[in-house]
Every structure is written in C-alpha cells, then in structure tokens.
Amino acid sequence: MTRHLPLAAIYGYFGAMVLGMLGLRYYASTHATNTEQPIPTFSHEVHVGKNKIACSTCHEFTNLADGKLARRPGIPSVQKCMECHIDTKDKPGFQLLHGFYERRESIVWNRIHTLPGHVYFPHHRHIRALAEKQELKLSQTDDSGYIKHDEKGVALGEAEGQAKLCANCHGEVKYMSKIRQVRSLSMGWCVSCHRENNASIDCLTCHQ
Amino acid sequence: MEALTTCGLASAAEVVEKLFAPPDAGRMTLLKWIVNLTFLIHLPYMGLLVAGTILSLLLNVLHRDGGGKNHARLAKDVLDLVTVNRAVGLILGVFPLFALMTCYGQIVYTGHVLTYGVWLGVIGLVSLGLVFVHVYREQWALRESRWFPHLLTGVSGVALLAGAYLLVFSNVLLAGTPERWPLVNDVTDILFTWNIVWRLGQWAALSWAFLGASILFFFFFWEERRKAMDDSYAAYVRKLGAGLALGFLFPAALLMVLEVYNTTSPYFQGGYAFGGPTALMPAKGAFDAALVALILCLGTGHLLWLMISRRNAQFGAHVFFLLLGVYAAWIVGNQLQLGETLKEHEMALAAAAAEHEEKAREAAAPPPPSDPATRYKIGEKVFLQMCVSCHDPALKEKRIGPPLLPRLGRYKTEKNVGDLMKWIVEGGVAGAPDSAQYQPMTPQAVRPRDLPMVAEYLLKRLEEGK
Numbered sequence: 001m002t003r004h005l006p007l008a009a010i011y012g013y014f015g016a017m018v019l020g021m022l023g024l025r026y027y028a029s030t031h032a033t034n035t036e037q038p039i040p041t042f043s044h045e046v047h048v049g050k051n052k053i054a055c056s057t058c059h060e061f062t063n064l065a066d067g068k069l070a071r072r073p074g075i076p077s078v079q080k081c082m083e084c085h086i087d088t089k090d091k092p093g094f095q096l097l098h099g100f101y102e103r104r105e106s107i108v109w110n111r112i113h114t115l116p117g118h119v120y121f122p123h124h125r126h127i128r129a130l131a132e133k134q135e136l137k138l139s140q141t142d143d144s145g146y147i148k149h150d151e152k153g154v155a156l157g158e159a160e161g162q163a164k165l166c167a168n169c170h171g172e173v174k175y176m177s178k179i180r181q182v183r184s185l186s187m188g189w190c191v192s193c194h195r196e197n198n199a200s201i202d203c204l205t206c207h208q
Numbered sequence: 209m210e211a212l213t214t215c216g217l218a219s220a221a222e223v224v225e226k227l228f229a230p231p232d233a234g235r236m237t238l239l240k241w242i243v244n245l246t247f248l249i250h251l252p253y254m255g256l257l258v259a260g261t262i263l264s265l266l267l268n269v270l271h272r273d274g275g276g277k278n279h280a281r282l283a284k285d286v287l288d289l290v291t292v293n294r295a296v297g298l299i300l301g302v303f304p305l306f307a308l309m310t311c312y313g314q315i316v317y318t319g320h321v322l323t324y325g326v327w328l329g330v331i332g333l334v335s336l337g338l339v340f341v342h343v344y345r346e347q348w349a350l351r352e353s354r355w356f357p358h359l360l361t362g363v364s365g366v367a368l369l370a371g372a373y374l375l376v377f378s379n380v381l382l383a384g385t386p387e388r389w390p391l392v393n394d395v396t397d398i399l400f401t402w403n404i405v406w407r408l409g410q411w412a413a414l415s416w417a418f419l420g421a422s423i424l425f426f427f428f429f430w431e432e433r434r435k436a437m438d439d440s441y442a443a444y445v446r447k448l449g450a451g452l453a454l455g456f457l458f459p460a461a462l463l464m465v466l467e468v469y470n471t472t473s474p475y476f477q478g479g480y481a482f483g484g485p486t487a488l489m490p491a492k493g494a495f496d497a498a499l500v501a502l503i504l505c506l507g508t509g510h511l512l513w514l515m516i517s518r519r520n521a522q523f524g525a526h527v528f529f530l531l532l533g534v535y536a537a538w539i540v541g542n543q544l545q546l547g548e549t550l551k552e553h554e555m556a557l558a559a560a561a562a563e564h565e566e567k568a569r570e571a572a573a574p575p576p577p578s579d580p581a582t583r584y585k586i587g588e589k590v591f592l593q594m595c596v597s598c599h600d601p602a603l604k605e606k607r608i609g610p611p612l613l614p615r616l617g618r619y620k621t622e623k624n625v626g627d628l629m630k631w632i633v634e635g636g637v638a639g640a641p642d643s644a645q646y647q648p649m650t651p652q653a654v655r656p657r658d659l660p661m662v663a664e665y666l667l668k669r670l671e672e673g674k
Contacts, residue, residue: 003517006513006517007510007513007517010454010506010509010510010513011506011509011510013458013461013509014461014502014505014506014509015506017461017462017464017465017502017505018499018502018503018506020465021464021465021468021495021498021499021502022499024465024468024469024495025492025495025496025499028492028495029492045555049559050653051650051651052635052650052651053648053650054648057647057648083608083647084608084647086608087597087607087608172555172556175555175556175559176555180551
C-alpha cells in the first residue's frame with residue numbers, strides 16, 4: 001500500500017491543479033462580464049469612431065458645459081436613438097431598435113463597467129478633474145445659444161477631446177464595436193491613478 | 209505615439225515611426241505565430257542553458273568541497289550538453305531575439321518605445337552572458353589552477369542571462385498592458401511587479417524540470433553517451449535527472465494556476481490578485497492552454513515516478529517531449545492572453561493601416577477633373593450618397609438636419625469655401641439660433657479629392673437658389 005502512496009500523491013497534487021484550473025475557467029465563464037447586448041448591431045465604433053459623435057450626445061449627464069453633469073453618466077433612452085434613427089426602419093440592422101420603439105419598451109443594456117456597492121464613485125467629479133488636467137474645453141455656448149470659438153475659429157466643444165477624456169477609464173471606445181472593460185477598475189488601479197493625479201487616497205474618499 | 213511623446217521620447221518615437229509601418233490584420237496574425245514559434249525555440253533552450261550552467265556551477269563547487277567524482281563529471285557533461293557550441297548559442301539564443309524585437313515592434317507599433325529599447329538591451333545582455341558561459345566551459349581545464357576566475361565567469365554569465373530574462377518578462381508584460389504605457393517613464397518603472405516575478409518563477413521552474421528531462425533524454429537515448437557511462441554514473445545521472453524533473457514540476461504547475469488566476473482575477477467579482485492587480489482580460493484560450501499543460505504535467509509526473517521507482521530510464525524520451533508540450537502550451541496560453549489584451553490596440557492599428565492605405569490610394573489616383581460639369585456631377589453624386597440621409601435633397605426642408613439653403617449663405621465668398629469643406633469633415637454644432645433643434649452634425653468621411661467638388665456643388669446650388 002505505501003508503495004503506491006507517492007504515485008497517489010502525484011495524482012492528487014496535479015489532479016487538484018487541473019480541478020483548480022477547471023474551477024477558474026468555470027468561474028470566469030459565469031462571472032466575467034457579459035458583453036452581449038440586446039441590440040447586437042449597435043456599435044460604439046460606428047458612433048464615436050466613424051461618425052465622431054461626442055460621448056455626451058447620448059450619455060447626457062457627462063456634458064461638462066450644460067449644467068447637467070451628474071453622478072451617473074446616463075444611458076440614452078430609445079427616444080434618444082430615434083432622434084437620429086427615426087428614418088432607418090427599413091434599413092437592415094435597425095429592426096430590433098424600432099421594435100423597442102414601437103412597443104414603447106426600454107432597452108435593457110448589459111452593464112459592462114460595474115463597481116462594488118461599497119465604492120462611492122461620482123462620475124461628474126472625475127470628468128471635471130480630468131478635463132481640467134487635460135485642458136479640454138467641452139461644448140461651450142454663450143447666452144444666446146451660439147457655440148463659442150477659440151481664437152483660431154475652432155469650436156470649443158469637440159467630440160475627439162471628450163472621447164479622449166473618457167478613454168482614461170473606458171479605453172478607446174472609438175475602436176470598440178462591442179464595449180469591453182479594458183481597465184481593471186480594481187482598488188489598486190483607482191489608487192494609483194489618484195496618486196498620479198494628486199487626488200485624495202483617504203479611505204473615506206471612496207468608501208463613504 | 210502620444211504615449212511616447214508624453215514620456216519625453218518624441219525623437220525615439222520618430223525613429224520607430226520611420227522603421228515600422230502600421231500592420232494590418234493579416235500581418236498581425238502572422239506576427240503572433242512567428243512570436244509563438246520563436247518563443248518555443250528560444251525559451252526552452254535558454255532556460256536549459258541557464259539552469260544547466262547553474263547546475264554545473266553547483267556541482268563544480270560540491271566537487272571542490274570534497275564531493276564524489278560523479279559531481280565533477282556531470283558538471284562538465286551538463287555544461288557540454290546545454291552549451292552545445294557557439295553556433296547553436298547564436299542560432300537559438302541571439303538570432304530569435306532580433307526576430308522577437310521586430311515582431312513586438314510591429315505588434316505594439318507606436319505603443320511604447322521602451323518595448324523596442326529594452327529588446328536591444330536584452331540582445332546585448334544575452335550575447336555577453338553567452339560569451340561568459342562559453343568562456344566558463346572552455347576554461348574547464350584551468351579550474352584547478354585558477355578556480356576563482358573560472359567560477360566567476362560562470363556566475364557572471366548566469367547573472368547576465370538572469371538579468372536579461374527579467375527584462376524580457378517585464379517587457380512582454382508591458383507590451384500586454386497598454387493601460388500602463390502612459391504611466392511608464394523609464395526602464396525602472398517596468399522592472400518589478402509581482403506578475404513579473406510569477407512569470408519569471410514559472411519559467412525558472414519549467415526550465416529546471418526541462419533540464420532534468422533533457423538529462424534523461426540526451427544521456428540515455430544517445431547511444432555513444434549511454435555506452436560511455438558506467439553503472440554508478442548512470443544511476444547517479446538518472447536519479448538526478450528524474451529528481452530535478454519531478455521536483456520542479458510541482459512548483460511549475462502551481463505557478464501556472466497562480467499566473468492564470470492572477471491575470472484574470474480582477475474580472476471576478478471581488479477577486480483578489482496575488483501581487484497586485486493587472487488589467488488583462490480573461491482569454492478563454494489561456495484557460496484551455498493551461499489545462500492542457502497541467503494534464504501533460506500529470507502524465508509527466510506519473511512517468512517520472514515510474515522511472516524513479518523502477519530504477520530505469522525507460523520513459524526519458526516521453527518525459528522530454530511531454531515537457532516540451534507543457535512549454536508550448538504555456539507559451540501559446542500567454543500569447544492568447546496577450547492577444548486579448550491588445551485587441552483594442554490592434555483595432556487602432558487596423559484603423560491606422562486603413563488610413564495608410566487610403567493615403568497611398570489617394571497619392572496613386574489620377575488628378576481630380578478640372579472640367580466644371582464633371583466636377584458638378586461628382587459633387588452631386590457624393591452629396592446624394594452621403595448627405596441626403598439627414599438633409600433634404602431640395603435643400604429647403606427640415607429633416608434630421610436643417611435645410612441647407614439658409615445655412616449656406618455664410619459660405620458665399622471664396623475664403624469660406626475652405627470653411628465649408630472644414631465643416632463637412634469636422635461637423636459639430638453650427639451655432640445658429642435654431643441649432644438646439646438638431647443633433648450636432650457628424651463629421652463626414654468625404655475623400656479629400658472629392659471634398660472641394662462637394663463644396664462647389666453646394667455653392668452652385670445656392671447660386672441657383674434650388
């Protein structure tokens with residue numbers, strides 16, 4: 001019996017490693033973020049990359065200039081999609097969107113970027129801080145509603161600049177047909193960015 | 209390129225820009241396969257060389273301290289086995305590094321200039337390390353008379369090679385973590401993370417196990433070498449080879465599980481990464497490759513135990529090839545993980561490559577027509593293709609975009625034709641009092657050669673008032 005013990009130990013050890021890896025694989029497949037969306041043809045690559053639409057056009061609460069900046073970015077309603085796509089009913093790839101619109105149903109998008117409940121994350125503060133750091137000027141209008149221009153005649157409010165700001169945490173969305181999480185959003189990552197930018201690393205800053 | 213310029217490495221970035229062109233999707237796939245194959249040739253050999261030289265040094269010291277004659281004999285035999293000759297050192301040790309530098313240069317094109325610079329440093333260190341190891345081997349006869357210098361050349365060679373592979377793993381990890389690129393300013397920023405330690409540790413463990421398997425294979429399956437061994441030496445070599453292979457297989461398997469866990473754990477809710485978080489995305493293929501490697505480890509462990517318990521070297525070749533399989537699975541798994549994390553970067557490269565091709569096409573195209581009627585027709589064609597999905601073709605009614613006739617008035621003078629072209633390609637909010645009724649205009653991807661013709665066409669329509 002003792003003659004077989006070493007062999008049993010070898011099988012036990014490597015078997016445990018194989019089982020551990022199978023467990024990790026299963027855990028990853030069930031817990032990793034689901035990137036499938038209810039409208040599979042929707043592409044940020046087309047909207048942001050090809051058509052250069054500013055993030056705040058659809059995620060309205062990310063606009064620094066119009067006073068609507070809020071703790072959450074705002075997921076666009078079907079109505080928002082329809083502002084541009086009302087005439088696209090017969091085009092291939094748009095039937096699902098129009099189905100939601102006609103049924104007066106909301107699109108329940110799968111959330112990609114999630115933070116645990118014990119993390120306080122105000123989106124607007126990060127936008128303000130990053131805009132200040134990167135010296136970005138987003139959509140500035142004067143009292144009569146005209147877009148302000150800088151001395152070179154460039155409109156103060158450009159999609160590229162905003163996308164660059166958002167890319168700090170969301171990656172280069174303009175190249176993503178499907179949104180993926182490209183930053184770990186782990187505590188270490190948050191803290192290293194806070195350190196890098198001289199933001200507070202006090203526990204209560206994020207764990208209120 | 210921006211990451212480079214923020215690092216104050218603009219001139220180096222310009223050199224890189226001139227050396228490489230943005231790779232397209234097909235070339236990226238080819239480059240990844242070349243990297244896989246090159247690593248498969250290079251890493252096992254260099255692991256064997258480093259582990260073999262360390263073993264030779266240890267046995268050499270043991271013999272000097274009064275160990276048996278088998279120690280000295282094996283110290284020399286192992287050194288001969290792993291160094292082979294200078295040509296093999298160049299072919300398997302140095303040349304692949306040039307291939308890897310070129311491939312990584314293309315894969316992380318415009319990513320971070322350190323990934324090129326570090327490869328150059330690695331080539332220098334590995335070359336120097338190989339020279340020291342070969343000097344250590346060639347001065348074997350002098351070891352009695354000049355013991356310390358003899359030992360020092362071997363130790364220096366190992367130290368240089370170990371330093372070089374610390375850089376290799378740091379660099380490969382940097383290439384696979386684009387989010388770190390803006391934070392890295394110099395080489396000291398990439399030298400130490402726990403993830404590098406796991407990877408280096410795994411390479412070391414695999415290399416020692418592979419050294420054991422290679423000793424079994426090359427000593428017992430090559431007729432001449434087998435015949436030259438007496439029974440006492442053969443038993444000693446078999447025991448040491450099988451012991452090394454089995455002993456290091458245990459940590460190699462554990463480190464493999466830890467490495468996969470470590471690279472994927474931030475994506476598990478509440479997951480914890482040993483040694484600090486990484487930003488790698490879990491690639492399903494990486495799990496599968498690690499599973500294959502672990503199953504092969506299980507089989508190898510079984511055969512090694514049989515060799516030890518039956519006191520023969522019957523399964524030496526099986527063990528050697530199974531461990532080569534473990535190496536291959538580990539390398540492929542790592543490359544799959546790298547591919548997953550570089551997806552975003554690759555998409556940026558594909559866009560750059562498409563732009564590159566478009567510019568080349570533009571340059572090769574005949575000059576735009578000068579005949580006004582043809583220019584009008586081309587302008588009309590582009591207008592109908594690109595503008596009428598939002599604007600009324602008659603330019604009078606409000607649609608998704610505003611009626612164009614009232615808006616075009618401001619572009620009447622020659623100076624403003626340029627402004628109109630700029631507006632078409634850049635878009636934005638017009639800044640008119642009724643702009644709030646409309647979405648900002650999206651920039652239109654009109655080809656530069658067509659752009660003046662569209663602007664002229666629109667101004668012609670304005671003149672005609674229809």
